[in-house]
Amino acid sequence: MIDDRIRQAFDSVQADEELITRTMTNVTERLTEPPQTPSHWPPPRLWWWLLGALVVVVGVLLMRAVLSTPTDTLTSPNSAPQPAASSAATPSTTHPFDSRVAYRLYLEVNPALELQLNADQWVVSATGLNSDGEAVIADLTLTQRDLETALNELLAQLASAGYLNSEALLVTDIASTEDASALMTTVQSQLTEQLAAAGSSPQVETQVVDEQTADLADSYSITPTKYLAIRDLLSVDPQATVEQYCDRSITEIRHLAYQHRHGQQGLPSPNSGSGSGTGAGAGSGTGQHQTGQGSTAHPGRHGSGGRPS
Amino acid sequence: MLDQAELSCAIRRHADTVRRVCALYSALTSDAEDVFQEVFLKFATHPGFESPDHEKHWLITVTMNTCKDLLKSARFKRSAPSDQLALYASESISDEVTTVLNAVRNLKTPLRETVYLHYYEGYTAVEIAQLLNSRPNTVYSWLARARKLLEEALHD
Numbered sequence: 001m002i003d004d005r006i007r008q009a010f011d012s013v014q015a016d017e018e019l020i021t022r023t024m025t026n027v028t029e030r031l032t033e034p035p036q037t038p039s040h041w042p043p044p045r046l047w048w049w050l051l052g053a054l055v056v057v058v059g060v061l062l063m064r065a066v067l068s069t070p071t072d073t074l075t076s077p078n079s080a081p082q083p084a085a086s087s088a089a090t091p092s093t094t095h096p097f098d099s100r101v102a103y104r105l106y107l108e109v110n111p112a113l114e115l116q117l118n119a120d121q122w123v124v125s126a127t128g129l130n131s132d133g134e135a136v137i138a139d140l141t142l143t144q145r146d147l148e149t150a151l152n153e154l155l156a157q158l159a160s161a162g163y164l165n166s167e168a169l170l171v172t173d174i175a176s177t178e179d180a181s182a183l184m185t186t187v188q189s190q191l192t193e194q195l196a197a198a199g200s201s202p203q204v205e206t207q208v209v210d211e212q213t214a215d216l217a218d219s220y221s222i223t224p225t226k227y228l229a230i231r232d233l234l235s236v237d238p239q240a241t242v243e244q245y246c247d248r249s250i251t252e253i254r255h256l257a258y259q260h261r262h263g264q265q266g267l268p269s270p271n272s273g274s275g276s277g278t279g280a281g282a283g284s285g286t287g288q289h290q291t292g293q294g295s296t297a298h299p300g301r302h303g304s305g306g307r308p309s
Numbered sequence: 310m311l312d313q314a315e316l317s318c319a320i321r322r323h324a325d326t327v328r329r330v331c332a333l334y335s336a337l338t339s340d341a342e343d344v345f346q347e348v349f350l351k352f353a354t355h356p357g358f359e360s361p362d363h364e365k366h367w368l369i370t371v372t373m374n375t376c377k378d379l380l381k382s383a384r385f386k387r388s389a390p391s392d393q394l395a396l397y398a399s400e401s402i403s404d405e406v407t408t409v410l411n412a413v414r415n416l417k418t419p420l421r422e423t424v425y426l427h428y429y430e431g432y433t434a435v436e437i438a439q440l441l442n443s444r445p446n447t448v449y450s451w452l453a454r455a456r457k458l459l460e461e462a463l464h465d
Contacts, residue, residue, distance in 0.1 A: 002459055006428040009409035013332045015324035015345075023324075023345040024317055030350055031316075 097144055099124050103183055104214055105147075106173040106223040107154070109163045109202065110249060111136045114223075121147040121183060129221050130247075136161065147183075151190045155198060164200035169251055172206045173224040175214030184208055222246050229253040236260035311353045320349055326365065327372050329429070332410060333421050334376040347375045369430070370440060373422060412462040419443075420455040427452055 102119040106112070111132035116124040126142040128134030136157050142150045158164050172187055174180045188206050195201065209217075209224040217227035220242055230245045233253050237260050245253050311319065327348055331341040348371050358364040413421050419441055426432040426440065434448040441448070 002456060002463065003428050005405070005409050005463065006413065006424065006459075009406045009413070010329050010332070010425065010429040012403070012406045013325070013329045013410070015328040015341075019328070019342060019345060020320055020324050022342060023349055024313075024320055026346050027316065027320075027349045027353060028313055030346070031353055 097122070101125075102176060102178060103180060104173075104175040105183075105187065106175075106214075106217075106225070107170065108133075108172075108223045108226060108250065109158060109168050109170045111158065111161075111163060112223050112226070113137055113154075114218075115142065115147075115150060117147060117183070119178075121186065123147065123150045126150075129223060147186065148190055151187070152194055155191070155194050155200075159198045159200050164195065164198065164202045166201045168202035169249075170195075170202045170204045171223060171225045171250060172204070173214070173217075174206070174208045175211055175224060176208075177211055180208045220246055223250075226250050226253065229257070233257040233260070316349070316353050319352060323352075323365070323368050327368060329425070330369055330372040331376060333373075333414060333425055334380055340376075340379055344372060344375050344379060348372050366440060369426070377418075409463065412459055415462065416455055416458060420451050420458070423448060423451040424455045424459070 098118045098120060100118055101116040101124050103117040103121070105115040105117060106129075107115070108129075112129035113133035113136065114127045114129055116126075118124050123142045123145050126137050126140070128137050136154070140153050140157060142153065145153075155164065164170065170191070172191065174184055174187065176183070184206060188204075191204055191206070195204070205225065207225065209228070213224050213227065217224040220227060222230075226246075227242070229250050230240075230242050230253055233245060233256055234240050234242070236257055245256075248256075324345075327345060328341060331344050335341065348368065351371055352368065355367070358367060413424055416424065422441060423437055426437045427434070432440070434445040434452070437443075437448045438445045
């Protein structure tokens with residue numbers, strides 16, 4: 001009974017003509033369609049692989065670029081820190097450095113040295129006038145730097161070596177055929193500023209000397225101030241020679257001259273008293289002789305500028 | 310691949326069988342149309358059949374699988390709520406036929422396929438076991454359970 005009902009029910013189910021027609025049409029259309037090409041070429045997964053490979057390649061190139069950076073441009077923990085002003089102080093490479101000497105600047109605080117400057121007050125050369133002076137500038141790069149930077153490094157080196165104590169005498173001479181007043185002002189302000197910053201308080205003398213005196217001092221490889229001090233000593237001791245006192249300190253030479261004049265020891269030092277302009281150079285230089293930070297120390301009791309024990 | 314004339318002839322020859330298998334799963338004509346396209350597209354691209362019986366077995370199996378895929382598809386689940394399964398698209402179907410088809414369609418798979426293959430197509434339990442990839446004794450069991458359920462559903 002159920003068999004017949006099932007058979008009769010399914011007999012009634014037939015595909016109508018419309019369904020057959022649509023099926024024939026659709027199947028025929030799909031069979032005659034050209035083979036579909038992939039809509040994405042390369043396929044999406046390949047795009048991801050290519051992107052990943054590109055990222056890896058860029059990363060490797062960046063790493064190689066970083067690793068191939070010259071080591072001198074990298075900060076090494078063992079390398080000495082560069083002064084902040086040094087890079088800014090380097091003259092522009094677009095203009096050639098003017099190596100013509102316009103000024104000669106001498107410094108002596110036992111170590112004696114000479115800086116030759118161009119008209120822009122940049123260091124053309126640095127020379128040690130004695131063995132201590134040569135030792136001081138041996139570790140420094142002063143050439144082709146501006147005066148401020150050079151003085152900064154020079155004073156830092158002198159201070160670290162212990163030369164700039166309160167009993168020292170720091171002598172600076174400026175020799176030039178041009179007007180050196182501007183340079184003298186610059187040097188004085190730089191010395192005052194940088195010595196104060198370094199906490200040093202040596203007695204400071206700054207003077208401008210003529211070219212002839214500087215040339216004579218150069219011939220003995222001493223500073224003009226020392227040359228003038230020796231000349232002053234020779235005026236009271238005709239038997240003495242310049243060479244004889246080249247290795248003596250300026251304070252010592254002045255003290256000897258004082259002794260010859262007054263014939264006794266223990267009198268007040270010629271350098272004593274603030275603002276005294278009676279140094280050995282008085283009357284021999286150009287008259288621009290200034291003494292700063294007056295000291296009451298007697299030159300005979302200690303060697304001026306000597307390395308402290 | 311079949312040419313257009315051969316394809317037309319094959320569709321007309323097997324359209325009713327495919328439509329009946331479709332009726333086991335869905336009463337909607339739109340679903341049957343989708344199944345027809347898929348089945349006869351595969352039929353047209355089939356390399357060839359060993360015999361008419363093989364051809365018919367192949368068509369029934371492919372239609373069943375296509376209908377099952379349709380039932381599992383999200384589109385079918387959205388567009389064919391269960392109450393629509395009780396309706397049949399053809400207006401020429403009588404209440405008696407609708408009642409019997411709904412009773413068969415309400416059987417769980419593979420009972421409904423077994424009922425159709427045995428009571429309408431006349432396949433033996435062994436042939437049904439081959440078609441449904443099962444054992445003959447299991448098919449006998451399915452037939453017994455299906456018959457019992459149909460008697461309960463169609464009992465007046």
